[in-house]
Amino acid sequence: MRLWILPCFIAALGYGSATLAAPLPDDFAEGIPITPVGEGRAYQLSLPEPVYQVSTRADLGDVRIFNRDGGVVQHAFCEIEDQTEQNTVAHPAALYGLPPGRRPAEHLGGQLAIDTADGLSMRWQRSEPEEGASAEAGAFEYIVDARGVEQPVTGIRLDWRWRSPEGRQELPIRIAASDDLDQWRTVVTRTTLLRLDGEALETVAVALPEHRYRFLRLIPEDERARDWLHGAQILTTRTEVESVPLIWAETERSAGDALDGRFHSSRPAPARQWRLTLPGPNRVLEVRLSSRADETAVWRQRFQGPVTSGPETGATKARHMTPTSDGLWRLEVLSGGEVLSGQPPALQLGYPPIRLGFLAQGEGPFLLAYGSRRAAPAQVLDCAALGDEPAAARAELKQRRELGGDAALRAPPKQTPIRRMVLWGILILGAVLVVAMAVGLLRKLDNR
Numbered sequence: 001m002r003l004w005i006l007p008c009f010i011a012a013l014g015y016g017s018a019t020l021a022a023p024l025p026d027d028f029a030e031g032i033p034i035t036p037v038g039e040g041r042a043y044q045l046s047l048p049e050p051v052y053q054v055s056t057r058a059d060l061g062d063v064r065i066f067n068r069d070g071g072v073v074q075h076a077f078c079e080i081e082d083q084t085e086q087n088t089v090a091h092p093a094a095l096y097g098l099p100p101g102r103r104p105a106e107h108l109g110g111q112l113a114i115d116t117a118d119g120l121s122m123r124w125q126r127s128e129p130e131e132g133a134s135a136e137a138g139a140f141e142y143i144v145d146a147r148g149v150e151q152p153v154t155g156i157r158l159d160w161r162w163r164s165p166e167g168r169q170e171l172p173i174r175i176a177a178s179d180d181l182d183q184w185r186t187v188v189t190r191t192t193l194l195r196l197d198g199e200a201l202e203t204v205a206v207a208l209p210e211h212r213y214r215f216l217r218l219i220p221e222d223e224r225a226r227d228w229l230h231g232a233q234i235l236t237t238r239t240e241v242e243s244v245p246l247i248w249a250e251t252e253r254s255a256g257d258a259l260d261g262r263f264h265s266s267r268p269a270p271a272r273q274w275r276l277t278l279p280g281p282n283r284v285l286e287v288r289l290s291s292r293a294d295e296t297a298v299w300r301q302r303f304q305g306p307v308t309s310g311p312e313t314g315a316t317k318a319r320h321m322t323p324t325s326d327g328l329w330r331l332e333v334l335s336g337g338e339v340l341s342g343q344p345p346a347l348q349l350g351y352p353p354i355r356l357g358f359l360a361q362g363e364g365p366f367l368l369a370y371g372s373r374r375a376a377p378a379q380v381l382d383c384a385a386l387g388d389e390p391a392a393a394r395a396e397l398k399q400r401r402e403l404g405g406d407a408a409l410r411a412p413p414k415q416t417p418i419r420r421m422v423l424w425g426i427l428i429l430g431a432v433l434v435v436a437m438a439v440g441l442l443r444k445l446d447n448r
Contacts, residue, residue: 067362097139
């Protein structure tokens with residue numbers, strides 16, 4: 001009886017480890033040939049529009065790429081991100097020089113006096129030079145007026161000229177800040193202005209902790225420095241974003257009237273923006289836009305406020321929103337509905353383009369297949385697997401053709417789980433055999 005157990009368990013393992021067959025092109029509704037443009041270990045192209053229209057999954061899991069021999073090629077979906085660039089902006093600033101003979105460095109709160117155009121009076125009290133010290137003329141410290149800069153300050157650019165008696169163009173300074181010219185706080189403990197080989201290597205800008213400053217005070221550590229600063233500019237950082245052009249898709253009106261419309265979007269991708277098309281130009285409406293994932297979910301408000309169509313067309317400006325893949329939308333007109341004359345507004349959603357990348361596995365031409373309720377969800381790669389610069393590929397949209405057709409878009413009939421039944425049968429049989437063996441061993445022990 002023992003000899004029967006081993007074949008049974010081997011059979012059980014065989015059934016349990018069996019895997020589904022790899023998908024075939026006919027398991028998908030449509031296909032588009034893809035032609036590589038260059039040579040590379042990976043290729044990339046914009047995901048063709050028909051894929052969005054036919055795909056049945058929000059994660060585009062019913063998309064495959066096949067090589068010439070019909071083998072599945074690994075692929076990835078890569079979102080095109082907005083390009084962000086940070087630029088430094090220089091703002092002119094008023095500069096005031098203070099003569100030497102100030103209070104000791106540890107007492108930054110001196111008596112300052114400068115009369116500015118806006119009526120602010122800054123006063124300083126000059127102390128007598130210490131015994132043995134020379135009272136040289138010229139500015140020693142400098143006050144920079146940064147009140148005209150409304151953005152957070154990130155640095156200061158200095159037009160400085162000074163050479164020590166030893167011939168070195170090097171000047172250590174520290175920088176303090178104040179809001180009222182009375183209480184000062186150190187923001188840069190020590191930085192060195194340096195110039196070597198003329199202007200081939202020089203320090204002209206000093207980074208500051210990002211903050212909105214009113215006044216900055218520049219204090220040299222070399223007591224011999226005079227008239228060393230000729231101008232200053234306040235530096236701020238401006239972030240410029242180059243947004244990716246969106247793909248706009250019309251939603252399908254499913255129910256409701258002109259004042260309370262329901263819309264459906266079948267596009268399996270997260271929308272970033274929305275806009276309306278009103279019956280004519282120069283219309284102003286108060287609207288509320290909501291969305292939800294399905295009929296059982298609650299409505300989530302995306303916007304409430306006025307919208308205005310353009311002077312020549314009925315299109316409103318695009319508005320940003322938190323990206324969402326919700327497929328059901330509701331537009332309520334809260335006021336101004338009389339100008340619609342019964343004509344309902346149209347809703348468009350803006351989607352970021354997606355790049356389709358795939359590895360060079362097998363020979364081309366390749367086939368992009370999509371739209372299926374038969375195939376299991378694809379195992380998609382991370383975009384990093386494609387490398388830094390995938391070669392370009394081209395979708396031959398004119399050669400778009402039907403593969404499995406509508407049959408691939410229908411869910412397969414529920415099948416009897418024969419595999420599971422056979423597996424459980426074998427496992428039960430094995431358990432019965434084990435029990436029989438145990439009973440036989442107990443009888444033998446009793447006979448002894």
